[in-house]
Amino acid sequence: MPVEPPPTTWDLGSARMDVPDDLIAVGADLEPGTVLSAYRLGLFPMGLGAHGRPPIGWWSPVRRGVLLRDDLHVSRSMRRSVRRFEVTVDTRFEDVVAACADPSRSGRWITRDIRAAYGRLHELGWAHSVEVWAGEDLVGGLYGVAVGGLFAGESMFHRSTDASKVAVHALHHIVYADGAPERIIDVQWRTPHLATLGVREMSRETYRKALGAALRIPPPEGFGT
Structure with a gap:
């Protein structure tokens, strides 16, 4: 725990x-x-x-971006990519955060202090990463925080086509493995890219009500907590 x-x-x-x-x-x-x-x-x-x-x-x-249990859109190309890559969980947290913080990325916002803060949360068992591999190469991933039935996604990256989508697909499987509708994957804002995966928007009031229900259930077992 x-x-x-x-x-x-x-x-x-x-x-x-x-x-x-x-x-x-x-x-x-x-x-x-x-x-x-x-x-x-x-x-x-x-x-x-x-x-x-x-x-x-x-x-x-x-307007909060969320990916709910029944909303993930799995295209034919994603199905092929899921078979093409390997996925691990919590094996290279620091490397995933570092890739998300790459200073060459446009819109970068992950500072040294943010990296340190989420590193501490990972050590305490709250922050988690999903890694996507092509052979021995880390080609995509995401990280975020699991609090009860909430997974708050913070950032993701890809170095190979569809690798970040595969990370989201794996995250969705982990979070909703028990079928509990109270769980929430929070992605902060609904971008055009995330919309293609099935992300919808909730009003702030609706999100906070849903959050209350999510926090009352345990975290998903797929993170080993």
């Missing part, structure tokens, strides 16, 4: 959730207890400075 860290000293619960903006609060820290408290409230951290530098912003999108 994951190790519960010391509670945060920040009162994230006092942040107003009725603002018509995705950004809810600014400040606090990236200690494990703070980040977990944020996820349990429907928030996630991302820096406001250039390329994700401080100050830290705490976000709750007005």
Whole structure:
């Protein structure tokens, strides 16, 4: 089971959730207890400075991107790719995060502090990675945080066509293996790429209600927790 860290000293619960903006609060820290408290409230951290530098912003999108149990779209090309690649879980967490943080990527936001924060969460059993392999080469993957029935996806990457889609396919299988409809894969925002995989949007209010139900069930067994 994951190790519960010391509670945060920040009162994230006092942040107003009725603002018509995705950004809810600014400040606090990236200690494990703070980040977990944020996820349990429907928030996630991302820096406001250039390329994700401080100050830290705490976000709750007005329209939240989610991949639900019955929504994954598996195309014929994805089926072929699933057979072509190998998938592992939690074997190369640091390498997956490093690939997602590659400074050559456009829109990069994963800073050294973010990498360290999620590394600590991984050591405590909360953050997980899915790795996609072509032979001995790491060609894709994703990472995020599992809190109860919530998997909060943070970032993904690919170095081979469809490798990130295969990572999402594997994640969906892990999270929804028991068929529990209360589980949620949260992807933060619905991008055109994620929409092709079946990601839909929820209002902030609907998401927070669904989150309450998700947090009451245990994490998926596929992460070994």
